[in-house]
Every structure is written in C-alpha cells, then in structure tokens.
Amino acid sequence: MTAINRYEALQVGQAVFFDRRLSADALAGFAQLTGDNNPIHLDFAAAVAAGFPAPVVHGLLLGSVLAGIISTELTDFGAVIQSFHLDFRAPAYADDTLRFSVTVSQKVDSLQTVVLALAIHRGEATLVTGRAQVGVRE
Numbered sequence: 001m002t003a004i005n006r007y008e009a010l011q012v013g014q015a016v017f018f019d020r021r022l023s024a025d026a027l028a029g030f031a032q033l034t035g036d037n038n039p040i041h042l043d044f045a046a047a048v049a050a051g052f053p054a055p056v057v058h059g060l061l062l063g064s065v066l067a068g069i070i071s072t073e074l075t076d077f078g079a080v081i082q083s084f085h086l087d088f089r090a091p092a093y094a095d096d097t098l099r100f101s102v103t104v105s106q107k108v109d110s111l112q113t114v115v116l117a118l119a120i121h122r123g124e125a126t127l128v129t130g131r132a133q134v135g136v137r138e
Helices: 024-034 044-049 059-074
Strands: 015-021 079-088 097-108 113-122 125-136
Touching (some): 059 097, 059 113, 059 125, 097 125
Antiparallel strands (some): 015 097, 079 125, 097 113, 113 125
16 A cells, blocks of 8 residues: 555545564564563563463564554654554564554544554454554644
8 A cells, every 4th residue: 555644535444454574683672672671572481481482572562563554654654643552462472474454443634633443463363452543744
C-alpha cells in the first residue's frame, strides 16, 4: 500500500499489513537502547528455564514496530500518536515471523483524528491486540 498522509483520504476499514521477523540481534539492540536486559529476552537458556521455548520479544519492541507502521506506512509521516494501548495475549519469540496489522476503525472529523485497531499475529494465533488514537496532519 502507498502511504497516505491526508486525513480525508483515510477510510474506515482501510488496513496496512506488515510482515517482520525480529531476530535475536534486534532484541539485543532494543535491550541496549532501553536498558531492559531481562535474561528472558536475551538468553536462550534463561528463557527456557522460565518456561518459554526461546527468548521472548520485548512487548514494547512490538509496540514500537506498530508505531513505525502508523507513522510511515499508514500516514507517510503525517501521524501524531495521541494514545496507544496494547493487550499482550501470548508471547512472541526471537525469529518468529509476525504479521502486524493497523486498521482504521473510526474517524473523528471534528478533531481530524483516527482510531486504529492494532493486532499482531503469528500464523493464526493472535499475540497482541490494541488501539491507538492518532491525529493526522495535513
């Protein structure tokens, strides 16, 4: 999809889908940037000892990918995120191939704002759902 930055052009039901694999190196880079060095994100043995099959992707790394999609794929740098909420239903793991989706669920013309439904899937499994409210500049 070609990014659109005009509020008037966004339509309820319009969606952007983005497939991405987050590698162990991506998790390490995010940990270095944020200081979240919890071993379940970085060390295979620690993740397994905690009951996971592999290192767990940081939840806010997943949220950051969604924010990037909103800013660059849906609105072509025309978005100002006003609120952002995520519900984590199941973990994502290093090297999973994930499908990120952002769907326009409502337009508020008086505020030039859109409400977006957010989701992240691994195959048929829903890992994350959420909602964002975004102002769209002209």
